[in-house]
Amino acid sequence: MLTEVTATRYVTPLREGGSLPGIVEADNFGTYVMKFTGAGQGRKTLVAEVICGELGRRLGLRVPELVTIQLDPVIGLAEPDQEVQELLKASGGLNLGMDYLPGSIGFDPLAYQVDPAEAGKIVWFDALINNVDRSWRNPNMLVWHGDVWLIDHGATMIWHHNWPGAQASAAKPYNASDHVLAPFGPDIAAAAAELAPLVTEQLLAEVTAEVPDEWLVDEPGFDTTDALRRAYAAPLLARAATIHERISMDAPTKTKPSQAPGWLTEHLAPWPHPTKKDRAEKAAAEQAGSDLAGTAQSSKDGGR
Numbered sequence: 001m002l003t004e005v006t007a008t009r010y011v012t013p014l015r016e017g018g019s020l021p022g023i024v025e026a027d028n029f030g031t032y033v034m035k036f037t038g039a040g041q042g043r044k045t046l047v048a049e050v051i052c053g054e055l056g057r058r059l060g061l062r063v064p065e066l067v068t069i070q071l072d073p074v075i076g077l078a079e080p081d082q083e084v085q086e087l088l089k090a091s092g093g094l095n096l097g098m099d100y101l102p103g104s105i106g107f108d109p110l111a112y113q114v115d116p117a118e119a120g121k122i123v124w125f126d127a128l129i130n131n132v133d134r135s136w137r138n139p140n141m142l143v144w145h146g147d148v149w150l151i152d153h154g155a156t157m158i159w160h161h162n163w164p165g166a167q168a169s170a171a172k173p174y175n176a177s178d179h180v181l182a183p184f185g186p187d188i189a190a191a192a193a194e195l196a197p198l199v200t201e202q203l204l205a206e207v208t209a210e211v212p213d214e215w216l217v218d219e220p221g222f223d224t225t226d227a228l229r230r231a232y233a234a235p236l237l238a239r240a241a242t243i244h245e246r247i248s249m250d251a252p253t254k255t256k257p258s259q260a261p262g263w264l265t266e267h268l269a270p271w272p273h274p275t276k277k278d279r280a281e282k283a284a285a286e287q288a289g290s291d292l293a294g295t296a297q298s299s300k301d302g303g304r
């Protein structure tokens with residue numbers, strides 16, 4: 001079971017998120033990005049966040065810690081925005097929290113390099129869970145302390161919106177052409193060889209057990225929440241074995257975001273970021289190099 005905390009203060013809405021997640025503080029002194037049960041996307045989004053987030057973490061990918069958050073809507077009474085007020089009112093009880101990564105920056109493929117091995121693991125994982133929400137338009141990855149962190153697994157496992165057709169839906173291929181990591185030459189074969197054997201029935205039972213019962217009850221076609229948990233596990237188990245054969249990647253899309261400025265490129269460079277001293281040393285080395293070239297050139301000229 002995920003750790004359960006209680007929200008003590010609603011800090012601010014995160015307007016860049018379509019579901020209007022909010023930053024909250026909790027009684028364990030933690031700060032979380034909270035996803036609300038009362039959001040229009042519905043509780044299935046939260047189920048997907050838990051199953052895929054916890055699965056990704058167990059496959060060795062970086063996913064911020066997930067918790068459940070008890071919310072008493074009274075904490076939002078002073079919130080002036082009516083949309084936020086209504087969301088809080090509709091979300092009394094258990095909600096989802098993701099550890100807030102302070103100072104993190106949205107991933108920019110032009111400013112940060114990912115090696116083919118790591119890119120391969122992330123693309124393979126997204127193919128497994130059928131994540132359609134990690135494109136360069138909306139990467140849903142954060143860079144924090146020089147590492148890439150995966151967030152937002154709400155739009156995955158499309159088959160859970162139509163259980164009778166789940167098996168057929170889960171058998172479908174995955175087109176990774178628009179994936180934000182497609183340009184990094186993801187090594188899918190190596191990722192599949194390493195990660196697919198880890199996706200066992202036991203691992204999937206473990207991650208589906210993390211989903212609170214109250215987000216699973218009363219699903220049409222299922223008598224018990226455990227039957228629904230098994231229904232979540234089955235397509236993932238089947239897909240893990242062969243999905244690497246069905247990942248397609250066309251040539252990268254033409255329209256790309258604009259070139260990131262140099263200061264951002266440096267800030268996002270893998271940890272440790274270059275310091276002022278590093279930059280000064282680099283500039284001095286470059287200067288020395290061009291002086292040397294200049295000397296060589298003038299001695300050549302002098303020889304004429």
Ligand SMILES: Nc1ncnc2c1ncn2[C@@H]1O[C@H](COP(=O)(O)OP(=O)(O)OP(=O)(O)O)[C@@H](O)[C@H]1O
Pocket residue numbers: 014016017018019020021033064098099100101102104106133138140142151152154
């Ligand atoms: N753990 C976190 N730490 C810091 N910032 C975060 C974290 N999680 C999310 N954010 C910020 O909040 C934004 C919205 O989060 P998220 O993508 O999970 O919400 P969403 O409503 O599902 O968004 P959408 O569906 O529009 O992509 C992110 O783009 C990021 O800027």
Ligand SMILES: [Mg+2]
Pocket residue numbers: 017018138140152
């Ligand atoms: Mg998002």
